Amino acid sequence: xxxxxxxxxxxxxxxxxxxxxxxxxxxxxxxxxxxxxxxxxxxxxxxxxxxxxxxxxxxxxxxxxxxxxxxxxxxxxxxxxxxxxxxxxxxxxxxxxxxxxxxxxxxxxxxxxxxxxxxxxxxxxxxxxxxxxxxxxxxxxxxxxxxxxxxxxxxxxxxxxxxxxxxxxxxxxxxxxxxxxxxxxxxxxxxxxxxxxxxxxxxxxxxxxxxxxxxxxxxxxxxxxxxxxxxxxxxxxxxxxxxxxxxxxxxxxxxxxxxxxxxxxxxxxxxxxxxxxxxxxxxxxxxxxxxxxxxxxxxxxxxxxxxxxxxxxxxxxxxxxxxxxxxxxxxxxxxxxxx
Amino acid sequence: xxxxxxxxxxxxxxxxxxxxxxxxxxxxxxxxxxxxxxxxxxxxxxxxxxxxxxxxxxxxxxxxxxxxxxxxxxxxxxxxxxxxxxxxxxxxxxxxxxxxxxxxxxxxxxxxxxxxxxxxxxxxxxxxxxxxxxxxxxxxxxxxxxxxxxxxxxxxxxxxxxxxxxxxxxxxxxxxxxxxxxxxxxxxxxxxxxxxxxxxxxxxxxxxxxxxxxxxxxxxxxxxxxxxxxxxxxxxxxxxxxxxxxxxxxxxxxxxxxxxxxxxxxxxxxxxxxxxxxxxxxxxxxxxxxxxxxxxxxxxxxxxxxxxxxxxxxxxxxxxxxxxxxxxxxxxxxxxxxx
Numbered sequence: 001x002x003x004x005x006x007x008x009x010x011x012x013x014x015x016x017x018x019x020x021x022x023x024x025x026x027x028x029x030x031x032x033x034x035x036x037x038x039x040x041x042x043x044x045x046x047x048x049x050x051x052x053x054x055x056x057x058x059x060x061x062x063x064x065x066x067x068x069x070x071x072x073x074x075x076x077x078x079x080x081x082x083x084x085x086x087x088x089x090x091x092x093x094x095x096x097x098x099x100x101x102x103x104x105x106x107x108x109x110x111x112x113x114x115x116x117x118x119x120x121x122x123x124x125x126x127x128x129x130x131x132x133x134x135x136x137x138x139x140x141x142x143x144x145x146x147x148x149x150x151x152x153x154x155x156x157x158x159x160x161x162x163x164x165x166x167x168x169x170x171x172x173x174x175x176x177x178x179x180x181x182x183x184x185x186x187x188x189x190x191x192x193x194x195x196x197x198x199x200x201x202x203x204x205x206x207x208x209x210x211x212x213x214x215x216x217x218x219x220x221x222x223x224x225x226x227x228x229x230x231x232x233x234x235x236x237x238x239x240x241x242x243x244x245x246x247x248x249x250x251x252x253x254x255x256x257x258x259x260x261x262x263x264x265x266x267x268x269x270x271x272x273x274x275x276x277x278x279x280x281x282x283x284x285x286x287x288x289x290x291x292x293x294x295x296x297x298x299x300x301x302x303x304x305x306x307x308x309x310x311x312x313x314x315x316x317x318x319x320x321x322x323x324x325x326x327x328x329x330x331x332x333x334x335x336x337x338x339x
Numbered sequence: 340x341x342x343x344x345x346x347x348x349x350x351x352x353x354x355x356x357x358x359x360x361x362x363x364x365x366x367x368x369x370x371x372x373x374x375x376x377x378x379x380x381x382x383x384x385x386x387x388x389x390x391x392x393x394x395x396x397x398x399x400x401x402x403x404x405x406x407x408x409x410x411x412x413x414x415x416x417x418x419x420x421x422x423x424x425x426x427x428x429x430x431x432x433x434x435x436x437x438x439x440x441x442x443x444x445x446x447x448x449x450x451x452x453x454x455x456x457x458x459x460x461x462x463x464x465x466x467x468x469x470x471x472x473x474x475x476x477x478x479x480x481x482x483x484x485x486x487x488x489x490x491x492x493x494x495x496x497x498x499x500x501x502x503x504x505x506x507x508x509x510x511x512x513x514x515x516x517x518x519x520x521x522x523x524x525x526x527x528x529x530x531x532x533x534x535x536x537x538x539x540x541x542x543x544x545x546x547x548x549x550x551x552x553x554x555x556x557x558x559x560x561x562x563x564x565x566x567x568x569x570x571x572x573x574x575x576x577x578x579x580x581x582x583x584x585x586x587x588x589x590x591x592x593x594x595x596x597x598x599x600x601x602x603x604x605x606x607x608x609x610x611x612x613x614x615x616x617x618x619x620x621x622x623x624x625x626x627x628x629x630x631x632x633x634x635x636x637x638x639x640x641x642x643x644x645x646x647x648x649x650x651x652x653x654x655x656x657x658x659x660x661x662x663x664x665x666x667x668x669x670x671x672x673x674x675x676x677x678x
Contacts, residue, residue: 056600223599227599242599242602257596257597257598260562260584260597261584263611264611264612267610267612267613269608269609269610269611270602270607272602272605272606273606274606277606
């Protein structure tokens with residue numbers, strides 16, 4: 001048996017492309033005492049990985065160089081175990097990285113219940129992006145009935161759930177997305193009352209038209225000009241959740257700074273969100289969202305590629321904003337015929 | 340009787356200097372029906388007036404040009420009245436502008452009680468700067484015992500009161516000011532436990548040394564690099580009150596923008612403050628602070644110049660940060676011998 005993992009061919013500059021990555025073939029690692037080997041079935045691709053690769057994220061303070069493997073969450077199945085708490089066949093989520101197999105000591109690893117929701121959902125709507133949305137809408141913004149929530153990157157796994165959680169609580173959601181196709185999905189599948197394409201001329205006017213009374217809450221995944229535009233439709237005393245800086249992940253030098261006069265003039269409350277602070281809320285988040293999925297109230301969408309060799313190209317697609325939903329690479333069948 | 344008022348000799352660029360202003364001599368205006376004439380005793384000079392003169396402030400959306408008189412609050416005495424609610428001898432505060440006499444219809448005018456505190460205090464510690472400090476420390480930050488509050492422009496009328504209100508509530512205050520002389524006043528007169536001179540080399544290290552456990556609250560009068568430095572000593576989940584942008588009042592083009600990664604990494608709550616939102620809190624603010632002054636718990640410091648002809652030079656001093664306390668121009672005696 002062999003493992004295939006993806007490494008950088010060079011340090012990244014700007015938007016990554018497939019040529020920045022190559023696949024390395026190597027022997028399958030053997031679990032030592034207290035370790036187990038996970039066959040990765042799904043590899044999670046997320047925008048924060050771009051800044052982590054550049055050494056600009058909490059999860060990665062050193063830039064990756066040629067030969068380094070990007071870190072990432074994966075969902076998979078234990079295939080060999082020398083760990084007392086994990087046995088062969090267990091489905092788990094862990095920080096396995098961009099590879100087909102990964103060792104775990106149990107650290108940063110959770111068993112996942114595939115009877116509650118499909119395995120891949122534990123990387124998206126029930127995973128880190130989902131918990132991020134929960135932290136934003138429920139914990140930090142405290143959205144309630146009658147409010148209007150504006151959500152950037154509204155088709156993504158965070159934004160789409162922020163809007164749906166708001167709707168579930170009796171609020172209205174207005175989305176921002178990067179194409180008419182995305183906007184159509186945001187309104188039809190996710191129930192947002194409107195969605196504005198920020199790549200169209202007249203974006204700000206369209207945003208104002210979609211929010212005649214303004215927004216109570218803005219969930220910001222982007223920063224930059226979009227944050228400035230959002231302030232122009234934010235109600236006085238509105239809330240802004242600072243969650244992501246997608247605008248700068250590819251190239252921080254091109255970042256447009258926030259004019260602090262905007263939050264002052266709007267008497268805004270801005271709150272910085274770091275998802276790891278909300279681990280203690282995971283049980284209520286998982287129970288609520290899993291129930292919402294089963295009841296058909298909460299939907300999610302995945303943007304899949306197949307095979308470890310596609311990871312680089314699929315990540316490039318994500319960082320160009322072309323994905324339609326949670327970006328995943330399928331690395332193997334959910335039920336293996338034998339390892 | 341003549342009135343003297345100050346007008347701009349040219350549109351402002353950068354730090355104002357005395358030559359940007361000249362005094363105009365004109366006849367005393369006569370109050371019409373429903374108006375009254377106020378003899379200005381104190382003219383309030385405040386940093387926000389610089390951005391108002393440039394058309395960049397809520398109170399002034401058009402840049403002033405040569406011949407325009409700057410707006411400002413004044414404290415004075417009614418000398419002629421054709422208004423039913425105001426009589427000769429009444430002490431009032433109103434938006435009289437940079438001149439010796441001003442007409443009022445009663446709008447944006449309040450009678451002030453000089454038995455509670457001296458007339459000049461109603462422009463500073465009991466005026467707009469004082470209410471700003473109250474809004475920051477009490478209303479928005481909700482400071483309480485055991486916390487540590489970091490205050491920029493700590494010798495100014497806003498900063499010095501933010502710190503003293505925090506101390507009154509059982510918190511500790513650490514100041515930032517622009518000279519060793521200012522810092523000595525901040526600690527000796529206002530009871531801050533420490534004050535750091537931001538013009539000294541090693542400012543950030545000194546700030547860290549003054550806040551070994553970090554700050555729970557940062558009151559920001561400045562923006563720019565000082566805000567970035569403050570984030571480096573802010574505790575996780577700390578609060579930042581965005582109150583002023585002194586860094587940019589003279590020259591917005593030189594402004595250093597906020598890196599939004601800082602509030603995200605600190606899970607900060609940032610709140611924009613506009614003092615006019617807190618008019619309804621003026622009674623409790625005035626009662627509490629006036630009592631504090633009488634009890635010797637709250638102190639204030641004034642930086643005075645004498646005569647309308649000094650207004651421009653004194654404003655220049657303020658905008659160079661050389662003032663030691665609330666900037667005022669004394670325009671006449673508190674009790675006139677006769678008008």
